[in-house]
Amino acid sequence: MRKLIASTFTSLDGVMQAPGGPTEDPTENFTLGGWMFGFVDPEADISAAGFDGKNRELVLGRKTYEIFEAYWPLQPADHPIAKTFNATKKHVASRTLKSLRWNNSSVLDGDVVSAITALKAQPGHDLQIIGSGNLIQTLQAASLIDEYNIWTHPVVLGHGKRLFENGAKPGALRLVASKVSKDGVVMNRFVPAGDIVLGTIGEDEPSGSSGSAAV
Numbered sequence: 310m311r312k313l314i315a316s317t318f319t320s321l322d323g324v325m326q327a328p329g330g331p332t333e334d335p336t337e338n339f340t341l342g343g344w345m346f347g348f349v350d351p352e353a354d355i356s357a358a359g360f361d362g363k364n365r366e367l368v369l370g371r372k373t374y375e376i377f378e379a380y381w382p383l384q385p386a387d388h389p390i391a392k393t394f395n396a397t398k399k400h401v402a403s404r405t406l407k408s409l410r411w412n413n414s415s416v417l418d419g420d421v422v423s424a425i426t427a428l429k430a431q432p433g434h435d436l437q438i439i440g441s442g443n444l445i446q447t448l449q450a451a452s453l454i455d456e457y458n459i460w461t462h463p464v465v466l467g468h469g470k471r472l473f474e475n476g477a478k479p480g481a482l483r484l485v486a487s488k489v490s491k492d493g494v495v496m497n498r499f500v501p502a503g504d505i506v507l508g509t510i511g512e513d514e515p516s517g518s519s520g521s522a523a524v
Contacts, residue, residue, distance in 0.1 A: 310429050313368070315438040315445050316359045316458035317472055318345050324469035325442050328462075333376055339469050348462050350490045358458035358496065359437045362393045366434050368425065370441035371403035378411040400428060400436070402444050422451045429453070442470050450478045456500050457482065463493040481505050 318328040327333040327342030335342060355361050369377065377394065384391035399414040402421045409416065417424040425448060428436060438445060438454075448454050459472070483502035489495050 311431070311433060312435045312455040313425065313429055313438065313448065313453055314359050314365070314435055314456040314458065315448075315454050316460075317438075317440060317442075317445070318460050318462065319472050320344065320462055320464045320466045320469075322465050322467065323471040323473065324466040325440065325472045326466075326469035329376075334372060334470075337470070341466050341469065344464055344466060345462050348464075348490070348492045348494050350492060350494065353490055353494075353496070358460070358498070360439060360458075361390045362397055362437055362439070364434050365437035366398040366400065366428075367394070368400045368428075368436050368438045368441070368444070369402070370444035371401065371406055372443075373440040374399070374401045374403070374406070374409075374411075374414070376440075378409075378414075382411060397434075400424075402441075402447075421447060422453065425451075425453055442472060442474075445472065446474060446477060449473070452478070452480075452501070454501070456498065458496070458498050461495045461497070479505055 317325050319325045326339050327335065328345040329343065331340075331342040333342050356363050359365055381391045381394045386392065395412065397413060399409075399411065401409060401414060401416050402424075403416055406416055417428075421444070425436070438448070445454070481502040481504065482499040484497060485500055486498040487496065
């Protein structure tokens with residue numbers, strides 16, 4: 310079964326809205342679009358985190374798809390990311406889009422959880438989510454995401470769409486790789502690690518162990 314990987318840029322307070330530019334997503338009166346401009350590192354390995362879509366099929370929410378569709382097909386044909394994005398398969402989660410102009414794009418049929426479950430069972434490249442916050446939250450709640458690449462930038466935005474909103478499914482994550490850029494961007498890779506282990510600090514055994522905990 311192929312993996313479903315989610316990669317996103319966030320602020321220190323977890324906001325992922327419109328990192329790339331002021332007009333990217335100004336909904337809900339968000340005026341800080343382009344907040345990662347001062348932290349772009351040309352030496353950062355975006356491929357390892359899946360941000361360039363290399364050897365992946367893209368899974369995108371409607372808003373992210375529309376942003377990408379309006380930008381990447383217009384870039385020079387030899388642009389490495391544009392070349393990959395334009396060629397790869399793109400699976401779009403949307404209830405409103407009926408026809409897609411970007412080549413190799415198709416709308417996921419029916420319930421998105423069922424559709425992604427079916428895609429994961431098919432042979433092919435791993436599936437890569439970029440941005441698409443609402444989609445990430447839906448698939449996180451269904452325990453379908455196998456890996457998270459979260460690049461946290463040293464800025465506090467105060468408001469905006471967050472990676473994990475209220476109501477996200479509780480769960481533990483295990484850090485499998487971490488690096489810090491010269492400008493302080495923390496580039497972490499996590500995999501799900503089951504339930505959160507609860508307990509009281511100072512006691513020998515957490516409540517998730519075989520022993521009984523005092524209540």
